[in-house]
Amino acid sequence: MRTLDDLLIVAGAALDERCAELEPSTSDRNVGRSPRRHLVVGAAASVVVISSVAVLAVRNGGDVGDGASVAPGSPLTAPISETLDTLPPMSSDSATPASTGVPSTTIPSLAGPIAKGSSGEDVRRVEERLAELGFFVGDIDGEFDSLTEQAVWAWKKLVGDVSWQEFDDDPAKTTVTPEIWQTMLQPTDIAPRRPQGDESTHVEIYLPLQVMAVFIGDRPVLIAHVSSGEVVDDGVDPTMFCEVVTLDTDANGEPVDPPQEKAICAETRTPGGVFEITRRLDGKRIGPLGGMYRPQYFNYGIGLHGAENVPTRPVSHGMVRISTAAADAAWSLLDRGDRVYVWGQDGEEPEEYERSESLPSFLYPAPDGSAAP
Amino acid sequence: MLDRQRTLDGFESFVATTGERVRRALVAYYGIEIGAEAAAETMAVAWQRWGEIAVMDNPGGYLFRVGQSCARPHVRWRRRSAEFPSADPSSVSDDAAVVDLLRSMRRLPVAQRACVLLVKSYGFSYREVAEVLGITEAAVTNHVHRGLRRLRSMMEVNP
Numbered sequence: 093m094r095t096l097d098d099l100l101i102v103a104g105a106a107l108d109e110r111c112a113e114l115e116p117s118t119s120d121r122n123v124g125r126s127p128r129r130h131l132v133v134g135a136a137a138s139v140v141v142i143s144s145v146a147v148l149a150v151r152n153g154g155d156v157g158d159g160a161s162v163a164p165g166s167p168l169t170a171p172i173s174e175t176l177d178t179l180p181p182m183s184s185d186s187a188t189p190a191s192t193g194v195p196s197t198t199i200p201s202l203a204g205p206i207a208k209g210s211s212g213e214d215v216r217r218v219e220e221r222l223a224e225l226g227f228f229v230g231d232i233d234g235e236f237d238s239l240t241e242q243a244v245w246a247w248k249k250l251v252g253d254v255s256w257q258e259f260d261d262d263p264a265k266t267t268v269t270p271e272i273w274q275t276m277l278q279p280t281d282i283a284p285r286r287p288q289g290d291e292s293t294h295v296e297i298y299l300p301l302q303v304m305a306v307f308i309g310d311r312p313v314l315i316a317h318v319s320s321g322e323v324v325d326d327g328v329d330p331t332m333f334c335e336v337v338t339l340d341t342d343a344n345g346e347p348v349d350p351p352q353e354k355a356i357c358a359e360t361r362t363p364g365g366v367f368e369i370t371r372r373l374d375g376k377r378i379g380p381l382g383g384m385y386r387p388q389y390f391n392y393g394i395g396l397h398g399a400e401n402v403p404t405r406p407v408s409h410g411m412v413r414i415s416t417a418a419a420d421a422a423w424s425l426l427d428r429g430d431r432v433y434v435w436g437q438d439g440e441e442p443e444e445y446e447r448s449e450s451l452p453s454f455l456y457p458a459p460d461g462s463a464a465p
Numbered sequence: 466m467l468d469r470q471r472t473l474d475g476f477e478s479f480v481a482t483t484g485e486r487v488r489r490a491l492v493a494y495y496g497i498e499i500g501a502e503a504a505a506e507t508m509a510v511a512w513q514r515w516g517e518i519a520v521m522d523n524p525g526g527y528l529f530r531v532g533q534s535c536a537r538p539h540v541r542w543r544r545r546s547a548e549f550p551s552a553d554p555s556s557v558s559d560d561a562a563v564v565d566l567l568r569s570m571r572r573l574p575v576a577q578r579a580c581v582l583l584v585k586s587y588g589f590s591y592r593e594v595a596e597v598l599g600i601t602e603a604a605v606t607n608h609v610h611r612g613l614r615r616l617r618s619m620m621e622v623n624p
Contacts, residue, residue, distance in 0.1 A: 094562065096617060101586055102560065103550075104587050421537045
């Protein structure tokens with residue numbers, strides 16, 4: 093009878109063989125069919141040739157900076173027709189700038205405005221472009237669903253420079269017009285405000301924008317719309333809430349047994365500051381104040397989590413909500429110890445918060461024991 | 466003046482070594498279909514940024530994370546654990562014991578599964594696995610031991 097060790101080796105070989113049988117996918121690539129080299133050929137063939145040559149050549153010339161623009165015709169969206177054998181020779185005196193990687197076919201404009209509920213090629217193009225820029229769009233399927241909507245919101249706020257208050261009031265906030273599409277196509281550099289200068293992963297949460305971004309090696313890999321702690325009309329100060337809650341954990345998330353019912357009050361504040369991810373819970377957690385999917389805590393009981401409802405305005409009791417699908421992506425990209433920078437609603441830089449100002453609002457008993465706000 | 470042939474040779478050998486490790490780690494996480502697709506897209510990124518990647522300290526770790534973000538649009542969270550080893554597990558091998566083992570591995574936490582696969586099936590060192598997955602060697606040791614223990618109890622085979 094074979095041992096577990098034997099079976100593991102056979103299983104590994106079987107997995108390798110099945111992978112080798114898979115052909116390079118997507119009809120966009122005209123790739124030679126040599127299986128042994130398919131990864132190399134697939135890799136080279138899926139690059140828009142001129143831009144790759146120019147990037148390497150210009151990099152030698154030393155004038156491509158850290159925030160190199162992403163041209164509209166970059167690899168993930170352009171049709172590809174070159175194979176390894178037809179790569180033009182590279183030369184270090186190429187004058188071709190990196191941003192002219194666009195193939196001869198221009199990217200078509202949108203036929204008309206699209207919004208939630210639309211479907212088709214126009215939607216797919218928008219999804220692809222947003223995904224290319226680093227926005228989380230969910231499935232790229234040509235269906236303008238709520239994930240696509242949140243990606244459009246995030247783009248409008250981060251790149252379109254619209255505050256969440258103005259944005260919240262705009263009845264056309266979800267619509268992507270042909271003009272907006274043209275703006276989306278322009279070379280866009282979404283750079284971190286706190287570049288780490290290495291390959292580490294870090295998170296930046298811009299509360300005044302209600303947008304967050306995960307950077308790996310200072311490149312954006314997940315940009316998402318968020319809804320954080322509710323604020324009053326000035327857009328800065330948190331609100332107060334009082335509720336009867338069942339507490340089965342304390343402020344640090346440690347279990348409290350038996351669970352207690354209490355009338356409590358707290359501020360709906362998401363503080364600014366510099367933090368790191370301390371605890372992560374895989375699965376759905378029913379906290380005292382509602383359901384949280386895959387919470388990743390970075391400031392005592394405050395963390396990033398998935399939620400069904402992520403509206404355009406901040407509505408939470410302090411946690412930073414993103415869609416459940418984005419929470420899945422964030423789960424696989426992040427780990428304990430990853431640094432989290434939060435720009436508070438008052439517009440201060442993360443480093444400017446005193447330690448006491450960075451603390452969340454802890455639950456305290458309602459003044460007269462009742463739950464009246 | 467860049468030597469095109471040497472650049473291509475260097476990239477090819479990179480794909481055969483580090484690239485293969487990244488592919489196997491991605492398959493361990495996402496199964497064959499999504500893992501291999503993500504690996505191919507990742508190697509495209511590696512080619513495009515070859516100048517930087519060739520001189521990184523830990524290109525495998527960087528590319529594994531790139532691969533995770535490539536895999537992301539393809540993974541539905543409700544079915545995530547069902548993606549390994551494949552959308553059709555029985556197609557992976559004619560050997561029923563191997564298919565059983567892979568189905569059991571599906572039930573491991575993904576980090577344990579990846580560490581067991583990379584160390585025990587492919588013979589990578591704990592250090593190599595720690596680098597590609599971006600965790601400590603101590604964590605790899607933990608994952609391998611716990612993963613094997615769970616597999617043994619699931620399969621009731623001789624250790």
